[in-house]
Amino acid sequence: MRKLTFKFLGLVAFSFATLTLTNCGSDDPDPIQPDESQVIQDLNNGVMKGSLDQDYTLSAGTAYSLPSSFIIQSGAKLTIPAGTRITAAAGGTEVYIAVLKGGQIDIQGSASSPVVMASASSTPGDWGGLTICGEATTTAGVDAEAEVGGFKYGGTNDGDSSGNINYLLIKGTGAQINSESQYNGVSLYAVGSGTLINNVAVVNGADDGVEFFGGTVSASNIYLENAEDDAVDWTEGWNGTVNNTYISNTKAGFSTAFEADKDNGNPKFNNVTAVSTVGGTALQFKKESGATITGLSLTGYDVSIDMKDGGPLSNVIIDGNTADPLLNYTTPATVDVSTFSWVNSSLTPDTTLLQGTVSGKVTLDSSVKYKLNSSYIIQDGGELVIPAGTKIEARDGGTGVYIAVLKGGKIDIQGTSANPVVIASVSGNPGDWGGLTICGKATTTAGVDAEAEVGGFIYGGTEDADNSGSIRYLVLKGTGAQINSESQYNGLSLYAVGSGTTVEYISVINGSDDGVEFFGGTVSASNFYLENNEDDSVDWTEGWNGTVTNTYISHTVAGFSTAFEGDKDNNNPKFVNLTAISTVGGTALQFKKESGATITNIWLEGYDKNIDMKDGGSLSNVQIDGSDADTTADYKTGTKVDISTWTWRNAGL
DSSP states (O other): OOOOOOOOBBBBBSSSSSSEEEEOOSSOOOEEEEOOHHHHHHTTTOOEEEEEEEEOOOOSSEEEEEOOOEEEOOOOOEEEEOOOOEEEEBTTOOOOOETTTOOEEEEOOOSOOEEEESSOOOOOOOOOOOEOOSSSSTTTTTTEETTTTEEOOSSSSOOOEEEEEEEEESOOOBBSSSSSSSSSSSEEESSSSEEEEEEEEEESSSOSEEEESSOOEEEEEEEOOOOSEEEEETTTOOOOOOOOEEEEETTTOOOOOEEEEEEOOOOOEEEEEEEESSSEEEEOTTOOOEEEEEEEEEEEOOOEETTTOOOOOEEEEEETEEEOTTTTOOSSSOOOOGGGHHHHOOOOOTTTTEEEESEEEOOOOSSSSSEEEEEEEOOOOOOOEEEOOOOEEOOOOOOEEEEOOOEEEEEEEEOOOSEEEEESSOOOOTTSOOEEEEOOSSSSSOOOOOOOOETEEEEEEOOTTTTOOEEEEEEESSOOBSSSSSSSSEEEESOOOOHHHOOOOEEEESSSSEEEESSSOOOEEEEEEEEEOSSSEEEEEETTTEEEEEEEEOOOTTTTTTEEOSSSSOOOHHHHEEHHHHHHHHEEEEEOOTTTEEEEEEEEEEOOOEEEETTTTOOEEEEETEEEEOTTTTOOOOOOOOTTTTTGGGGGO
């Protein structure tokens, strides 16, 4: 919740003589409330308003209305049986339920009969929400004043109990107090560990779903759907534990899935699954805040970790390691959304959206136009099959949008000359999205289980014949999103991919980095068409030693790096039939350190420099048509690769 202390003054006039004054512990004038007999009479008639200072049990058979505030005083307990429904008026900040210090609420819902608190339309901001004030510790001190209602909270009793909440569904909360403050779905102010909170869902809140203001309370099985600010927020040193949290963001403009602020009480979250179909930020930590998170699964977010104020990453421990903003944490879901079937969410899965993970075999439908919304990761043992003619529109989401095949996973792209598979952004501009990355188990000079510069993926092993699948007739456009000042995605990145993998008929157009890069491995390929990739058209490093047959490179936009770049150890990869043509000058073939290659049938045209031994490596490392490379040769002695039949190469969405 956006932070600004607000003193809530409510005045309700009633036509009777005896009044009961309710002081929420503040020094402000007390709001005038109906006397107790009137409150009970209203409850008996299905109306919740005023201030309750004795125990009362609602009736599941009564449809209750909440036209204004309903406050449970110290010493009183409100019991709400399973199946009870409370309809809140769309009255904004005047409508809420609050439990004061020393008061209790006992919500006795069940999976088949949850308790429901909602406005009639469930529109965000229709009403306040549920606020509970306890006597546990908070860095705000004893008898701090809440930003909603001016209620007092905080004490020294960490074992304090404010009651029990089980199977509660809340909708349409988050009424706007002022330009800086709103109610949350559930606000927990210094609530103690004696309070039991299980199975809570907050849907369509205009502010946070659940916010913890200090305290020691724990919770389990929390479902949060389309909170417009933060799904879960905590501050003031809260140090409880939450087990099983599922967050869904399908509306653009929300703030975060998690927001932490101020002192780090190191709360713990076990099993968190958060899914966005609209990008955004997943976990944000302000000031010195932090948490320990085990079992994190993020899907669809553009930013995984945001240390908003530069706090130490070591304050955030994820699955036993310090948080890493370069990792996307896209792993198989750790919380099964079907366990929240009792919420009866109106959301329906978009089957055209590609994001998340593939752990079994998934076959796309060529008649469906898909949208690659975020990272789409094929896990070890998973397989993605893409039939001929399939079109996949990549969201212009930068580094957050890509397809990756992990070690042990497979991809089967079944394009044909007549019906290639196309993966491209709408505009096809360089850097719109990441690209396709494949990680294998073949050898690389980087060693076994090396870490890729993109995604932190693990690659490399001892199986040179490893098979990561088959790629035939694939067109990639608009790839190469910038990771940092030194790294970018490539159109096609092949990390230690083995010789059992088939790679042929690949077109990469308008990539902001390399067209194709080999990081070690033994994979071979054929029929590359590479047009206007801004760094290197073909790049290899880490001892790759495969063969590429038929490569056609076109440069018509100035400022690219090279047509070829070889780097590090020379394992003598081979290129048969290479044609590279530039209309804007530049460098054709560049070899760094001790790298090299054997090239047969070469045609270079229009480059200012044909051969560049960048670090003074031996020209004998580069064999061209049977001889050492020659920096003065024009290399127009070969036969051009004929692409007149490659009509598939520029297929669009």
